[in-house]
Amino acid sequence: MSDLETFRQEIRSWLEENCPHSLRNPASQEEQVWGGRNIEFPNDDAKLWFERCVEKGYCVPDWPAEYGGAGFDAEQTAIFKEEMNRIKARAPQVNLGIWMVGPVILEFGTEEQKLEHLPKIARGEIRWCQGYSEPGAGSDLAGLQTRAEDKGDHFIVNGSKIWTSYADQADYIYCLVRTDPDAPKRDGITFLLFDMASEGVEAKPIELITGERHFCQTFFDNVEVPKKAVLGEINKGWTVAKRVLEFERNMMSDLGSTVASTLEPRGAAQRYLAQNENGELKDSVIREAIARHEVYKKSFDVTQQRMVDEFTHGAGNMNTAMIFKYCGTEEEKRKYELLLKIMGEKALGWNDNDHFADDELSVTLDWMGAKTHTIAGGTSEIQLNIIAKRVLGLPGVMS
Amino acid sequence: MALAFNEEQRSLKQTAKDFAQSKTPVEAFRKLRDEQDPTGYSKELWSEMVELGWAGMTFPESYGGFEFGYMGLAGCMKELGRTLTASPLLSNVLLSGSTILYAGSEAQKQELLPGIASGEVSYALAMDEGIHHDPAQTALSANADGDSYVLNGNKSMVIDGHVADQLIVLARTAGDAGDTDGLSLFVVDPNSSGLKIETVKLIDSRGYARITFNNVSVGKQQLLGELDQAFAPLDKALDRARVCLAAEMLGGIEEVFERTIEYLKERKQFGVLIGTFQALQHRAAHMYTQIEMCKSALMSALDALENDNDNFAALCSGAKAIINEAYELVTNESVQMHGGIGVTDELDIGLFLKRARVSAELLGSASFHYQRVASFEGY
Structure with missing residues (x-):
């Protein structure tokens, strides 16, 4: 063996x-x-x-x-x-510490930082949240304005972050701040790791269309952050930030595989729609849409394997990986729209456990939730920008 | 499982690429069209393809073939699709040859297949009758009459049916249109009495025929395979042809896409390259993602075929369906992104646009194949 x-x-x-x-x-x-x-x-x-x-x-x-x-x-x-x-x-x-910030601490951290942060993540002692987007900096992330003023042995942080998932329950934040307001926008950013219990930090939950409240807006009012909190170098935080985004996109492209499965279009159609004596759906438009979804899903699912096989046969190409976030989240959105068409009223219930089954209410919430997946972690449009620039080599593209 | 061409297949594909780029570039197809070539393909170049072994690539050695498999031929078709190469590979080898291979008796295979592999005899498959591909709908009747069958009815969209030496005709010997039982295949001489062939001109300038059968008498020995049982072996043969046609189409898609990206990098308007416009960048990037999905669909179908997996037919239909849609998307976007020149005959894109629509109808529209997937999956 x-x-x-x-x-x-x-x-x-x-x-x-x-x-x-x-x-x-x-x-x-x-x-x-x-x-x-x-x-x-x-x-x-x-x-x-x-x-x-x-x-x-x-x-x-x-x-x-x-x-x-x-x-x-x-x-x-x-x-x-x-x-x-x-x-x-x-x-x-x-824990965001496991699949987002931990890997970049391993890659960019000092020995002291690794020993301070990583074992606490491994043992589940510290929960992390991410401070990236701001009210004025979404897709244009590098336009962020949260200021960290250098006060010699520490920084003073002022500003606000938005879409900080579970910030109200997190212990630490990895946070992008502007340390040089005069430099070109990507060159003045620093990646900080600090305690959410610090004085001057406040997280306020935001209610989404789903009714969920795990996204927050987080405010920093003269928060004192020690110099050892810098991951990587001062003003070089953009490099670290991009690595985190790569981890996030990889994670999002296979969203859904780790959480409890809900209704799929085929099963929903068999439960709610009329069929003939052979078990065929009578609505041929819906039938075709389900088949189309399943063909796309299957093709998407084997793409990773195709990349590996192409590398094995000497014809490999990393460009294919660029499609995962866009195709995965867009197809997920189409799937839920299809489920709504299949289920009619059954997919429109709102917090009404008296008249709707749990998996029906889940479809409704997941339909709304899917809207966030083509926005968070780099919108679909940002993904297309990246493909246009890096894969197709089109000129003068934003990134 | 391997969702990539192996070394042998890549070598075959490279040979096809060299051949297509040097012998049958798009200009060669344009010349055939402009000269209104009555055959629809160059017989000289077809002989060269036969010499390269393509006509017998998929047949076992015992029938004069080379046993390189359908995946090998699919790789070649992809390269030929990039230059719109006109050849009877689809009609003669993939449709007729595969039908003989799966439906024919041992003696019939021994007798007929070596002629295809050597290029001596060409066949066309007369199958569809309506405006869409749907072989189960066959109504053309074949009624037993002593030692013969008498055929009556019509066939449409017979690929290369105007020039084939022999026809393979799908006929109803029992049941009604729509039944998969009661279908039989006959090898019919196109010069038979009562048989009328009309050449039909389609937008892609390839050769198609409509064929009328008016009391055409064929001997019982012309029955290919078993009476009433043709549908299953025919469908098996059709899936091989479908997946290879899908490969040819994907070659065309990649060619059109690459040409379009090049154009975005050279055409200037408002003093800048039009490729700098985000409106075009996003559409180009979206096309890229769809092409990648097509590659995955095609390769998983070919892999299932190579390994004789039960799910091949469903994967084949899936691949043909999404490749139909992608060829439509990419040709439409390409014409639009080229602007005025995009709708001129001078630009090759129009040739691909026309081929795309005919190919999408041949051997099944997206709708036909999605419905077929649903049937396989039982919903």
């Missing part, structure tokens, strides 16, 4: 012994375990699973052991994920 095969067997038997059976299915939003100072568990199994994973470093399996990870290399991490997926094991901890 190869080393990797032995490794797979070890992971498989560890998971078999340690992952509670009640957690071997997708988690709903309420069942997710968010790390942080105020960590809460939906049940005892979730707590046990979290503690066992923390002990082994399995919340962040590919991080080095000295920072709280399991020290797995790329192949081992892939096997670990496959084995987790095989039994549909839930993520032991959800």
